[in-house]
Amino acid sequence: MEIDVLRSAYPDHWNKAAAIRALALDAVAAANSGHTGMPLGMADIATVLFEKHMKFDAANPDWPNRDRFIVSNGHGSMLLYALLYLTGYEDMTLEQVKNFRQLEAITAGHPEYGHAKGIETTTGPLGQGIATSVGFAMAEEHLRAVWGSKIFDHHTYVFAGDGCLMEGVSQEAIALAGHQKLGNLIVFFDDNSITIDGEVSLADSTDQKARFAASGWEVMGCDGHDPVSIDHAINAAKASDRPTLIECKTHIALGSSAQDTAKGHGALTDPDVVQNTKDAYGWGYGPFEIPDELLQEWRDIGRKGAQARAEWQEAYDALSDRKKAEFERTWAGDAPKKLAGTIRALKKQITEEAPKVATRKASEMALEVINPIMPETFGGSADLTGSNNTQTSDLGIFSPENRKGRYMHYGIREHGMCAAMSGLKLHGGLRPYGGTFMCFADYARPSIRLASLMRIPVVYVLTHDSIGLGEDGPTHQPVEHLAMLRATPNLHVFRPCDGVETAEAWELALGRMDTPSVLALSRQGLPTLRLEHKQKNLTASGAYVLAEAEGKRQAILMASGSEVSLAMAARDLLQAEGIGTRVVSMPCMDLFAEQDEAYRKRVLPGGAVRVAIEAAGPMGWDRWLSGERGRGQKAGFIGMESFGVSAPAGDAYAHFGITAEAAAEKVKSLL
Numbered sequence: 001m002e003i004d005v006l007r008s009a010y011p012d013h014w015n016k017a018a019a020i021r022a023l024a025l026d027a028v029a030a031a032n033s034g035h036t037g038m039p040l041g042m043a044d045i046a047t048v049l050f051e052k053h054m055k056f057d058a059a060n061p062d063w064p065n066r067d068r069f070i071v072s073n074g075h076g077s078m079l080l081y082a083l084l085y086l087t088g089y090e091d092m093t094l095e096q097v098k099n100f101r102q103l104e105a106i107t108a109g110h111p112e113y114g115h116a117k118g119i120e121t122t123t124g125p126l127g128q129g130i131a132t133s134v135g136f137a138m139a140e141e142h143l144r145a146v147w148g149s150k151i152f153d154h155h156t157y158v159f160a161g162d163g164c165l166m167e168g169v170s171q172e173a174i175a176l177a178g179h180q181k182l183g184n185l186i187v188f189f190d191d192n193s194i195t196i197d198g199e200v201s202l203a204d205s206t207d208q209k210a211r212f213a214a215s216g217w218e219v220m221g222c223d224g225h226d227p228v229s230i231d232h233a234i235n236a237a238k239a240s241d242r243p244t245l246i247e248c249k250t251h252i253a254l255g256s257s258a259q260d261t262a263k264g265h266g267a268l269t270d271p272d273v274v275q276n277t278k279d280a281y282g283w284g285y286g287p288f289e290i291p292d293e294l295l296q297e298w299r300d301i302g303r304k305g306a307q308a309r310a311e312w313q314e315a316y317d318a319l320s321d322r323k324k325a326e327f328e329r330t331w332a333g334d335a336p337k338k339l340a341g342t343i344r345a346l347k348k349q350i351t352e353e354a355p356k357v358a359t360r361k362a363s364e365m366a367l368e369v370i371n372p373i374m375p376e377t378f379g380g381s382a383d384l385t386g387s388n389n390t391q392t393s394d395l396g397i398f399s400p401e402n403r404k405g406r407y408m409h410y411g412i413r414e415h416g417m418c419a420a421m422s423g424l425k426l427h428g429g430l431r432p433y434g435g436t437f438m439c440f441a442d443y444a445r446p447s448i449r450l451a452s453l454m455r456i457p458v459v460y461v462l463t464h465d466s467i468g469l470g471e472d473g474p475t476h477q478p479v480e481h482l483a484m485l486r487a488t489p490n491l492h493v494f495r496p497c498d499g500v501e502t503a504e505a506w507e508l509a510l511g512r513m514d515t516p517s518v519l520a521l522s523r524q525g526l527p528t529l530r531l532e533h534k535q536k537n538l539t540a541s542g543a544y545v546l547a548e549a550e551g552k553r554q555a556i557l558m559a560s561g562s563e564v565s566l567a568m569a570a571r572d573l574l575q576a577e578g579i580g581t582r583v584v585s586m587p588c589m590d591l592f593a594e595q596d597e598a599y600r601k602r603v604l605p606g607g608a609v610r611v612a613i614e615a616a617g618p619m620g621w622d623r624w625l626s627g628e629r630g631r632g633q634k635a636g637f638i639g640m641e642s643f644g645v646s647a648p649a650g651d652a653y654a655h656f657g658i659t660a661e662a663a664a665e666k667v668k669s670l671l
């Protein structure tokens with residue numbers, strides 16, 4: 001429909017949508033950067049969605065049963081900020097909108113989780129929002145089954161553009177959502193035929209509707225500017241028991257001279273263009289000015305969910321005290337008090353029995369005692385369940401037939417899995433973990449990175465963490481992955497050396513609230529090295545003295561994971577020659593770096609020769625070898641300088657010279 005026709009046919013709607021458009025025009029112009037086109041193109045859909053369908057209460061933005069709104073095409077962030085301001089979210093003041101994209105403003109270039117209520121997840125890397133939304137929808141299905149539909153019964157609405165749908169992760173997400181019949185998930189495809197380089201037809205000719213339908217979705221279309229057409233589509237989507245794609249025909253940068261062109265994608269900042277566009281809308285107000293009456297109409301929309309929220313509160317209050325306490329604990333993300341005692345008991349048992357097990361197996365042993373006391377854990381694997389040891393006996397499989405199941409077969413979709421795990425956590429009430437081979441962290445990296453940026457405590461169970469996996473060879477043997485993961489801010493990488501450290505790592509990963517964790521676990525069996533039971537979680541310090549030097553301390557051997565036992569064997573060789581050798585186990589460099597200097601100095605005093613052993617590339621070890629009172633000439637590294645090799649694990653270690661003998665020789669050459 002033409003603008004003039006729309007304006008005269010639906011004046012009330014038009015003005016509300018124009019308020020979003022005007023704010024986007026003004027904020028992008030003021031910042032002299034940003035993306036005007038998407039907010040101008042999707043304002044009508046957003047207006048109908050928020051006015052007629054979204055269940056939310058702007059005064060109670062944390063209401064657990066609110067509908068979730070995810071802007072996957074995050075470059076259109078001004079659309080979200082305008083909505084939050086107009087509907088009256090306290091955080092989103094007009095001042096913040098005016099400071100769009102400026103230092104310390106909550107109105108960042110792309111929506112950032114934690115900056116303001118109503119921003120459900122960080123988006124910007126295209127495809128992440130739609131993939132994360134699958135986790136939100138799964139969480140709602142699962143929690144509805146657990147808590148009942150009076151407590152959880154809501155939708156997840158997603159805005160996505162051509163970019164999101166072109167990204168590969170969208171296929172993983174779509175397939176997962178379709179297979180799982182996530183009927184509470186509704187995606188609005190901003191079908192404007194434009195990306196940055198020009199027409200979509202330059203690079204893509206996919207029949208998107210057919211693609212979604214092939215994965216089990218309900219598909220429909222609407223005129224993305226006609227409020228009646230949009231409303232009909234949303235009603236139909238809500239009635240479906242399958243996830244729904246609404247293909248919305250829209251005009252990017254509607255009403256501007258850049259409409260329907262790639263120029264309209266980015267920042268429209270020319271004052272004449274901005275003014276002419278406002279004129280086309282019949283918008284006669286100054287920059288950032290929303291007339292009172294119109295603002296009140298929007299504020300009423302922000303309040304319309306108050307009744308539903310109050311009814312929800314009544315239903316919640318009627319729960320037993322025990323259930324309420326459980327809800328509050330899991331919603332806050334707190335581990336149960338029992339966790340510490342449970343882990344201690346497991347540690348004691350492992351210390352006494354001293355099994356030789358792979359740390360992936362030790363991880364399963366930990367999960368076997370954790371999952372029964374933490375009903376909020378939600379496990380899974382990208383088709384490597386038997387290898388990742390992520391499934392325990394009590395979980396049940398999450399499926400359309402069993403929404404109470406707490407274990408997800410994600411299929412061979414590492415990226416989709418990790419994005420969904422973020423959604424499960426961001427929704428609230430759940431603690432997701434998921435497994436794959438460590439090497440395939442590459443396939444999941446964009447989601448791991450965003451989870452780290454958001455500081456959400458999800459747990460990546462990455463098994464087969466070195467050449468120690470053996471015969472599968474270099475395609476499967478991670479070499480650079482530890483460095484990549486350790487280099488990621490806010491991500492804690494645990495590489496435990498035995499069953500005791502593995503249990504401690506799980507306790508930390510589930511206990512701490514503000515970072516995701518990687519558990520880097522071995523395929524091969526490892527001896528128990530912690531043979532004396534300690535109540536204290538030693539892994540919490542990141543590194544600690546596992547074995548003290550006998551006699552004068554001349555060398556310090558450092559290692560993580562499977563190489564700690566090599567360090568212990570090297571120590572035996574050196575001590576036999578009278579060379580006093582300390583072994584430092586370093587399961588988590590990040591946590592060690594966070595310790596105060598006095599502790600770090602106690603673990604790594606100056607003077608001694610230092611050798612680190614890790615079956616991976618050396619990047620990341622410099623600080624502990626040459627820094628922190630160490631000296632470059634007195635430090636060495638035993639590890640990998642190339643890709644791995646297809647061979648039995650023992651042969652691979654010998655081939656690369658990662659042995660106790662080599663470590664002992666290295667020490668002697670440096671003395």
Ligand SMILES: Cc1ncc(C[n+]2csc(CCOP(=O)(O)OP(=O)(O)O)c2C)c(N)n1
Nearest residue numbers: 038124125126161162163164194195196265
């Ligand atoms: C993973 C990723 N690759 C590239 C970009 C850069 N980028 C931002 S928007 C965009 C084009 C998106 O086109 P579309 O989704 O159609 O958005 P519209 O032009 O309709 O606003 C690109 C390539 C990005 N944000 N994320």
